[in-house]
Amino acid sequence: MNILQINSSARSTGSESTRIADAIVAKLTATNAGATVTRRDLATDPHPVLDEATLQALFTPADQRTAAQASRVALDDALIAQVQAADVIVIGAPMYNFGITVQLKAWFDAIARAGVTFKYTATGPVGLLENKKVYVALARGGMxxxxxTDTQEPHLKVFLKFLGLTDVxxxxxxxxxxxxxxxxxxxADADEQINAILV
Structure with a gap:
């Protein structure tokens, strides 16, 4: 089992979403001998946001990209490769101002690529990241x-399904x-939920 953990809190320490994600990963590794874990902390190792230069690089044919454009696209390629290689994806997702963090949005923008992680068809888009389990650790200040006021979970469900990630x-x-x-x-509630879903 290859586990990919994405921590998207702006906090590198003291994050509840990261604590929950860590607990999920610990439970998975304890019950799956030989499991490997790749962690990406978007606070300490943030991914660049999608800007005009990045769009130009992505829409330039690979053999025509400048060195700077190729370098920028390679950053996204590395994240996509991690997702493709994962059997299980664990995402720590705190709620900031009723939505996901800018850190997580930048990661989502990087891994959503037409023809690679999804494709357009005559009947609509089809996700290409299939047969993967996703766990999302949601931490909120309020109820x-x-x-x-929960715009976060619907957004996550739509985006993940768009990429073919339906087992969430x-x-x-x-x-x-x-x-x-x-x-x-x-x-305590979060820990009970983890114990219930990961027997």
Missing amino acids: HRNGP QFVYAEGMGLGPDAVAKAQ
């Missing part, structure tokens, strides 16, 4: 699950900004 399990830690008792409860 948003199943409510109108969410783990929630909510109320992290509501005081010590709420934090303790949120962490």
